[in-house]
Amino acid sequence: xxxxxxxxxxxxxxxxxxxxxxxxxxxxxxxxxxxxxxxxxxxxxxxxxxxxxxxxxxxxxxxxxxxxxxxxxxxxxxxxxxxxxxxxxxxxxxxxxxxxxxxxxxxxxxxxxxxxxxxxxxxxxxxxxxxxxxxxxxxxxxxxxxxxxxxxxxxxxxxxxxxxxxxxxxxxxxxxxxxxxxxxxxxxxxxxxxxxxxxxxxxxxxxxxxxxxxxxxxxxxxxxxxxxxxxxxxxxxxxxxxxxxxxxxxxxxxxxxxxxxxxxxxxxxxxxxxxxxxxxxxxxxxxxx
Amino acid sequence: xxxxxxxxxxxxxxxxxxxxxxxxxxxxxxxxxxxxxxxxxxxxxxxxxxxxxxxxxxxxxxxxxxxxxxxxxxxxxxxxxxxxxxxxxxxxxxxxxxxxxxxxxxxxxxxxxxxxxxxxxxxxxxxxxxxxxxxxxxxxxxxxxxxxxxxxxxxxxxxxxxxxxxxxxxxxxxxxxxxxxxxxxxxxxxxxxxxxxxxxxxxxxxxxxxxxxxxxxxxxxxxxxxxxxxxxxxxxxxxxxxxxxxxxxxxxxxxxxxxxxxxxxxxxxxxxxxxxxxxxxxxxxxxxx
Numbered sequence: 001x002x003x004x005x006x007x008x009x010x011x012x013x014x015x016x017x018x019x020x021x022x023x024x025x026x027x028x029x030x031x032x033x034x035x036x037x038x039x040x041x042x043x044x045x046x047x048x049x050x051x052x053x054x055x056x057x058x059x060x061x062x063x064x065x066x067x068x069x070x071x072x073x074x075x076x077x078x079x080x081x082x083x084x085x086x087x088x089x090x091x092x093x094x095x096x097x098x099x100x101x102x103x104x105x106x107x108x109x110x111x112x113x114x115x116x117x118x119x120x121x122x123x124x125x126x127x128x129x130x131x132x133x134x135x136x137x138x139x140x141x142x143x144x145x146x147x148x149x150x151x152x153x154x155x156x157x158x159x160x161x162x163x164x165x166x167x168x169x170x171x172x173x174x175x176x177x178x179x180x181x182x183x184x185x186x187x188x189x190x191x192x193x194x195x196x197x198x199x200x201x202x203x204x205x206x207x208x209x210x211x212x213x214x215x216x217x218x219x220x221x222x223x224x225x226x227x228x229x230x231x232x233x234x235x236x237x238x239x240x241x242x243x244x245x246x247x248x249x250x251x252x253x254x255x256x257x258x259x260x261x262x263x264x265x266x267x268x269x270x271x272x273x274x275x276x277x278x279x280x281x282x283x284x285x286x287x288x289x
Numbered sequence: 290x291x292x293x294x295x296x297x298x299x300x301x302x303x304x305x306x307x308x309x310x311x312x313x314x315x316x317x318x319x320x321x322x323x324x325x326x327x328x329x330x331x332x333x334x335x336x337x338x339x340x341x342x343x344x345x346x347x348x349x350x351x352x353x354x355x356x357x358x359x360x361x362x363x364x365x366x367x368x369x370x371x372x373x374x375x376x377x378x379x380x381x382x383x384x385x386x387x388x389x390x391x392x393x394x395x396x397x398x399x400x401x402x403x404x405x406x407x408x409x410x411x412x413x414x415x416x417x418x419x420x421x422x423x424x425x426x427x428x429x430x431x432x433x434x435x436x437x438x439x440x441x442x443x444x445x446x447x448x449x450x451x452x453x454x455x456x457x458x459x460x461x462x463x464x465x466x467x468x469x470x471x472x473x474x475x476x477x478x479x480x481x482x483x484x485x486x487x488x489x490x491x492x493x494x495x496x497x498x499x500x501x502x503x504x505x506x507x508x509x510x511x512x513x514x515x516x517x518x519x520x521x522x523x524x525x526x527x528x529x530x531x532x533x534x535x536x537x538x539x540x541x542x543x544x545x546x547x548x549x550x551x552x553x554x555x556x557x558x559x560x561x562x563x564x565x566x567x568x569x570x571x572x573x574x575x576x577x578x
Contacts, residue, residue: 057456083469130451133452180368242554243558266535267470
C-alpha cells in the first residue's frame with residue numbers, strides 16, 4: 001500500500017500540478033529506507049530545478065496513460081479499507097493531474113464538460129491514498145477513503161441495483177449494496193440483530209442466540225481462538241486453520257454487532273497502526289505490551 | 290449477496306439468453322422465503338410461457354442499461370471474497386446477456402470487435418455470482434470468483450502499476466498489486482516471513498518474533514481474544530472494541546502466515562458456509578457444537 005498522505009502538493013500556474021514527497025512517513029516507514037529514490041532528489045539545491053524535474057515526471061506519467069480518442073480513461077474509486085467500489089467515472093489528463101496534486105478523487109464530467117472533484121458540492125470527498133493504472137494503462141483505480149456516502153442518492157456507493165433482483169421483480173427494502181463476503185456476513189448479522197426487536201417465533205437462530213447471550217458469545221470467541229491456536233500447536237492441516245479462522249471471525253463479528261462496531265472501523269485502526277503511523281512493530285508492541 | 294450459482298441457464302437460439310432460478314439455495318436460504326416472487330412464476334404450467342416471460346424480463350433489463358453511443362457500458366470484475374478489482378473492460382448488450390446466462394464474466398473486445406469471455410483462452414474464467422448496475426445504469430460490476438490470475442501478464446489482477454512508484458522511479462520487485470488494508474497487512478506479514486530466510490541483524494521486529502515463537506504467538510492470540518471479550522463484558526467503548534479486534538486480526542493473520550493460509554481462503558470458507566451451503570445458523574451451530 002503506497003500512500004499519498006504526506007505528499008506535499010505544489011500547485012503550478014500551468015494546467016499540470018506536480019508534487020513531491022516530504023517526510024512521507026506512510027511510504028517509507030514500511031519500505032526499506034534505501035529505496036527512497038525520489039527523496040534523494042528532494043534534497044537538491046534549487047527548488048526550481050526540483051519543480052521542473054517533478055513537473056516533467058508528472059508529464060511523462062500523463063503521457064504514458066492510453067487516453068481514448070476523446071482523451072479519457074476509465075476511473076474507478078475504491079474504498080481503501082473495505083474494497084467497496086464507490087463509483088466509476090471518466091478521467092482525463094487534467095483530472096488525473098488534479099487527483100495527484102489534491103489527493104481528492106477527480107473526474108471529468110462528460111455531461112457538464114468540466115473537471116469534477118467528487119465532493120465539491122456534497123463535501124463527501126474521496127481522499128486518495130494511492131493510484132493504480134492497469135496493464136493497458138487505460139483504466140485507473142483511485143484507492144481512497146470517502147468522507148461520507150459517495151452516491152448522489154445518498155447511498156454509500158453507486159452500486160445498489162442487483163441484476164438478479166431486477167430479473168426476479170424482487171422488492172428490496174432500502175439499498176442493497178454490492179457487497180463482498182465479509183460485508184455480506186456483517187449485513188446478515190446486523191439483520192439478525194434488527195430482527196430481535198420483532199416478535200420471535202420458533203427456536204432462535206444461532207446468530208440470535210449469540211446476540212442475546214453475551215456469556216455464550218464470549219465463551220465461543222475464547223473457544224474458537226483456542227481452536228485456531230491448536231491448529232498450529234497440534235500441526236493440523238491448512239483447511240482446518242482456514243475453518244477455525246472463519247469461526248473466530250464470525251463470532252468476533254457477532255460481538256462487534258452487539259457493540260455497534262463496523263469492520264471498516266477495525267480496518268481503519270489497522271491501516272493507521274501499520275501504514276500511517278510509522279513502524280508497524282513498534283506500534284503493535286505498544287498495543288501488545 | 291445475491292448469487293447466480295444455481296440459476297438454471299436456458300440458452301435460446303436467438304442472441305438473447307434467458308435464465309430462471311431452480312432450487313436456488315444461494316439466494317433463498319438466506320432470504321425470507323416469502324420473497325420468492327420469481328419462483329412463483331417458475332411453477333407456471335407452460336414452459337414456453339415461462340421462457341417468453343423470462344426472455345422479456347432480460348430484454349427489459351438490457352433496455353434499461355444506459356449504453357453509450359457505441360452500445361457500451363463500463364464493466365468491472367471484482368473478486369467476491371477479497372474485493373480486489375480484477376480487470377475492467379467494456380460490456381455491450383450481448384456481453385451482459387451472455388454473462389447472465391453463462392455466469393462467466395463476458396466483455397466486448399473493442400480491439401477485436403468480438404464478444405470475449407474472460408478465460409476462453411487461458412481457462413481462468415471469472416465465475417460471476419452477482420451483477421450490479423450503478424445509479425446511472427451505465428456501469429456494471431461483475432462480482433465473481435476467478436479460477437486463476439486474471440491479467441494476461443499472469444498477474445492476479447490487471448492493477449499492479451502504482452502511480453506514486455512511477456513518479457518516484459521506484460523499482461518494485463515483481464508486481465505490486467493495488468491492495469486494500471487487510472491484504473496490504475497480509476502482504477507485509479508475508480514479507481516479514483520471507484525475510485526470516487535472510488541473515489538477521491539487530492533486534493527482530495514484533496511480527497518476526499511472533500513468526501518465530503509459536504508459543505508467544507498463540508499466547509497473544511488467546512490474550513487478544515480475551516481482551517476483545519472483555520470490551521463487551523466490561524462495557525468498554527466502541528473504539529476499544531475496534532482496537533482489540535484489530536489486535537485479534539493481526540495476531541491471527543500472523544498465525545495464518547505461519548500455516549501458509551490466505552485470508553481469501555478463510556473468506557471462501559465463510560462464503561460457502563453462510564451463502565452457498567444453506568442456512569447460516571445450522572452450519573455455524575454444526576461447526577460450534
